[in-house]
Amino acid sequence: MTDTGIGAPVRRREDYRFLTGKGTYTDDINRPHQTHAYILRSPHAHAEIKGIKTDKAKKAPGVVAIFTGADMAADGVGGLPCGWLVHSKDGSPMVEPPHPPLVPDRVRHVGDQVAVVIAESLDQAREAAESIEVDYKPLPAIINTAQAAKSGSPQVWDQAKSNTCYDWHIGDKAATDAAFAGAAHVTKLDLINNRLVANAIEPRAAIGDYDTGTGHYTLYTTSQNPHVIRLLMGAFVLKLPEHKLRVVAPDVGGGFGSKIYHYAEEAIVTWASKKIGRPIKWTADRSEAFMSDAQGRDHVTHCELAMDKDGKFLGLRASTTANLGAYLSTFSTCVPTYLHGTLLAGVYTTPAIYCEVRAVFTNTVPVDAYRGAGRPEATYLLERIVDKAADEMKIDPAELRRKNFIPKDAFPYQTPVALQYDTGNYQATLDQALKMSDYAGFKARREEAKKRGMLRGIGIASYIEACGIAPSNVAGALGARAGLYEAAQVRVHPTGSISVFTGSHSHGQGHETSFAQVVSDRLGVPIENIDIVHGDTAKVLFGMGTYGSRSIAVGGTAIMKALDKVIAKGKKIAAHMLEAAEADIEFKDGKFQVAGTDKSKAFGEVAFAAYVPHHYPLDKVEPGMDETAFYDPLNFTFPSGTYVCEVEIDPDTGITRIVNFVAADDFGKIINPMIVEGQVHGGLVQGIGQALLESCIYDDKSGQLLTGSYTDYCMPRADDVPSFKVETSKEATPCTHNPLGVKGCGEAGAIGAPPAVINAIVDALSERGVTHIEMPATPERVWRAIHGTVARAAE
Amino acid sequence: MPSTVKMTVNGKSVSGQVEGRTLLVQFLRETLSLTGTHVGCDTSQCGACVVHVDGRSVKSCTMLAVQAEGAAVATIEGLAPAGGDLHPMQAAFREHHGLQCGFCTPGMVMSAVDLAKRNKSPSEQEVREWLEGNICRCTGYHNIVKAVMAGARAMATGKGGDDD
Incomplete structure (x- = not known):
């Protein structure tokens, strides 16, 4: 290991610009003659648009243009596509309603886009929008997830009977029913996975810039995957060929999933910039973000776990209703299905599993992947019911888990729900986390807390996730409408410095550092001589972007493949330079060496020869050193681990304080431990936020968004959360199917933390007869649980 | 007007x-x-x-x-003195990985510098309470808190310039 190679805690190379205010986020960009857009949004959850009058607004000061859905339709603009086709149990395809960028006839959630006002300044655009008269005929709205499919509920889409998008299932129902029939004990649990808002601190923004001279369009946007936006917007919405459309995602201020999707505003500003012949900037304010960024989670689930008399799991069944909101966001449909149902084996040997998921439309903001995406819902379900089972069976929760873990010698392990885990060691991270948390000493701490009048509880969660998304052939067979490989290009310059172009996108993950470490390690080149380039379709050959903890596992491997090609070419050149056979050249420590001799050429010398090919095998090798690779993963990767949370609850106030939180994760091989720990910290607080603080709430009748700002939606703040003890597994199991052995680490914290926290709270309250509490476990909910008053439903 | x-x-x-x-x-x-x-x-x-x-x-x-x-x-x-070096608080954020996407970072650093001027050696709890008005979605605050404590110490030992 060099001090900048794989495994070193290299300080981040991107930090200088961020710390000195020199980052370039989309809203920091201004184009010559730029105008400003304001989107007029629906104030109703559900209403028919009887008419839109824009005459008065068009005459307002500074207004350049106003467009509605009718204008876009007249230009043949298409709808925002959904990227994953799910089929129902009966084989029928999901209901896929239209998703126009500007809605012409019927609004379906508060915040739905109705018109765009373009003016010289944002203030002028906003003021003019107030003069637009929209004649709405309000319609009854359906908000509640559990109620949406019931008869008599208002219908969001005429073509979606019972508001159902699909009614999907996975697993062997008969085998599972048989397992339950033979069970000694069945644990049952109803739970809700609360709706969340991703809330990247940088609000979404987009600048459309049409070049009237060349006919090229440029879109600057806050995206996790600019090539995907180019593909979706170009092919489906605006029907523009790729070579005429450049998408730039510059510095992006956090994503967490919410910036994966192709959004209406991107299409609107790109399309309208040609209409008016000037650039157009749109930046969401936070209130807009709350009603237009795709939201997360929102599952209502009933689940059952069958066990033999010793607590060995025999079968699991789960029935979930998943709220997709009013429209199908880009990857919404795969989240409750292939990212959720397939994870229900967890880390256990449960032989029979059956899961059914009904996805419903409601008059709410669309729901899509949010950090973890489906896997937090699966983990919460499993780790809650395992804890409840432990309580009912009077078995220690750690012991019950251990009893049912997939043994470390059982890999590769085929689960009954499609996935094949390549490697893992769940006992190791459980043992490590129990030690880190002094699990054995908990009883004494509980007794001590009791003397102070406090209720103390401890909770365990052992998670697994499927990351490194995804093998394209598998995803395609399951309904994906895109490939999920990654692309890379390694351009060695004449003097040996290197530009690496990656289709992965960094919006906080530190790729400019960790990817450079991979290159530095492989080529023996100082990290200062390596640049990582991303986020611009005009520079990067192609890419599928960053989500699903895929960047290092898929994007990093694509870079490794391109590096292999660079080295292979270098060997040919070096062989000529050293007058040796190519087969005798080995590349090590930045040098091409004739094996067994001291004859060598440095990497830089070979690079120079490639560009100044005076003494060069021109008959066999092209000049230059610039190699590309596409890598499609052979399988998902399977990070896993165990988290232990310890809480103290004040029974008088219901306030929960996390007194200790430990995480032991198996991410396979680690490139930069400092960055990995930081990713875990961030995920943990998002998970703790879900468990204790956050919930996106709509008024059940009017459909108004009640948590539409940071004053209403409870974001975790510094004084809400503790410091953490985070370690990676001392017996880590490297991924077996990528050359780096990496698994990904971005989502783990958000997946494992919610059940660990809730299990701890339920443990603390168990002496008061509490067996479950819904998230977020606010002081009010906890107080009511203690004092026997059921919390208001549908909060 | x-x-x-x-x-x-x-x-x-x-x-x-x-x-x-x-x-x-x-x-x-x-x-x-x-x-x-x-x-x-x-x-x-x-x-x-x-x-x-x-x-x-x-x-x-x-x-x-x-x-x-x-x-x-x-x-x-x-904040950073001319010449390209970072201010001690900025340097502490870099050293302790107190930033990820960088969007909240300027506000965090400016808040932290004000705290460090008032309190040369803030405790973890004092830092957490001071930063109550600064939201970060990436870091989980863990490393920000470490960075602010270290940055305040560095400023107190004379490495911190007067930025205002």
Whole structure:
């Protein structure tokens, strides 16, 4: 290991610009003659648009243009596509309603886009929008997830009977029913996975810039995957060929999933910039973000776990209703299905599993992947019911888990729900986390807390996730409408410095550092001589972007493949330079060496020869050193681990304080431990936020968004959360199917933390007869649980 | 009606035309092109826009530009001394990985510098309470807290310059 190679805690190379205010986020960009857009949004959850009058607004000061859905339709603009086709149990395809960028006839959630006002300044655009008269005929709205499919509920889409998008299932129902029939004990649990808002601190923004001279369009946007936006917007919405459309995602201020999707505003500003012949900037304010960024989670689930008399799991069944909101966001449909149902084996040997998921439309903001995406819902379900089972069976929760873990010698392990885990060691991270948390000493701490009048509880969660998304052939067979490989290009310059172009996108993950470490390690080149380039379709050959903890596992491997090609070419050149056979050249420590001799050429010398090919095998090798690779993963990767949370609850106030939180994760091989720990910290607080603080709430009748700002939606703040003890597994199991052995680490914290926290709270309250509490476990909910008053439903 | 506002920003005299409703953050970002100060919300909650006004940390979305008439304003761009070195608080954020996407970072750093001036050796709890008005979605605060404690110590031992 060099001090900048794989495994070193290299300080981040991107930090200088961020710390000195020199980052370039989309809203920091201004184009010559730029105008400003304001989107007029629906104030109703559900209403028919009887008419839109824009005459008065068009005459307002500074207004350049106003467009509605009718204008876009007249230009043949298409709808925002959904990227994953799910089929129902009966084989029928999901209901896929239209998703126009500007809605012409019927609004379906508060915040739905109705018109765009373009003016010289944002203030002028906003003021003019107030003069637009929209004649709405309000319609009854359906908000509640559990109620949406019931008869008599208002219908969001005429073509979606019972508001159902699909009614999907996975697993062997008969085998599972048989397992339950033979069970000694069945644990049952109803739970809700609360709706969340991703809330990247940088609000979404987009600048459309049409070049009237060349006919090229440029879109600057806050995206996790600019090539995907180019593909979706170009092919489906605006029907523009790729070579005429450049998408730039510059510095992006956090994503967490919410910036994966192709959004209406991107299409609107790109399309309208040609209409008016000037650039157009749109930046969401936070209130807009709350009603237009795709939201997360929102599952209502009933689940059952069958066990033999010793607590060995025999079968699991789960029935979930998943709220997709009013429209199908880009990857919404795969989240409750292939990212959720397939994870229900967890880390256990449960032989029979059956899961059914009904996805419903409601008059709410669309729901899509949010950090973890489906896997937090699966983990919460499993780790809650395992804890409840432990309580009912009077078995220690750690012991019950251990009893049912997939043994470390059982890999590769085929689960009954499609996935094949390549490697893992769940006992190791459980043992490590129990030690880190002094699990054995908990009883004494509980007794001590009791003397102070406090209720103390401890909770365990052992998670697994499927990351490194995804093998394209598998995803395609399951309904994906895109490939999920990654692309890379390694351009060695004449003097040996290197530009690496990656289709992965960094919006906080530190790729400019960790990817450079991979290159530095492989080529023996100082990290200062390596640049990582991303986020611009005009520079990067192609890419599928960053989500699903895929960047290092898929994007990093694509870079490794391109590096292999660079080295292979270098060997040919070096062989000529050293007058040796190519087969005798080995590349090590930045040098091409004739094996067994001291004859060598440095990497830089070979690079120079490639560009100044005076003494060069021109008959066999092209000049230059610039190699590309596409890598499609052979399988998902399977990070896993165990988290232990310890809480103290004040029974008088219901306030929960996390007194200790430990995480032991198996991410396979680690490139930069400092960055990995930081990713875990961030995920943990998002998970703790879900468990204790956050919930996106709509008024059940009017459909108004009640948590539409940071004053209403409870974001975790510094004084809400503790410091953490985070370690990676001392017996880590490297991924077996990528050359780096990496698994990904971005989502783990958000997946494992919610059940660990809730299990701890339920443990603390168990002496008061509490067996479950819904998230977020606010002081009010906890107080009511203690004092026997059921919390208001549908909060 | 637009009016002229004058102030000192990062040690330089500046002036510009603003409307009565123009926020200080708009003046900094749009008139002066100092885009290091960010806007993350519209309810004065997130703290991405924190700058120093006459030496005190202020949410620049909560103050009108005209209210800063004659004031000395310091933004993230003015924090590092000339020559390219980082201010000790910036250096501590880098050393302790106190930032990820970087969007909340300018406000965090400016808030932290104000804390460190008032409290040379803040405890973890004091840092957490001080940062209650700065939201970060990436880091989980763990490393920010470490960075602020280390940055305050570095400033106290004389490595910190006077940024205002």
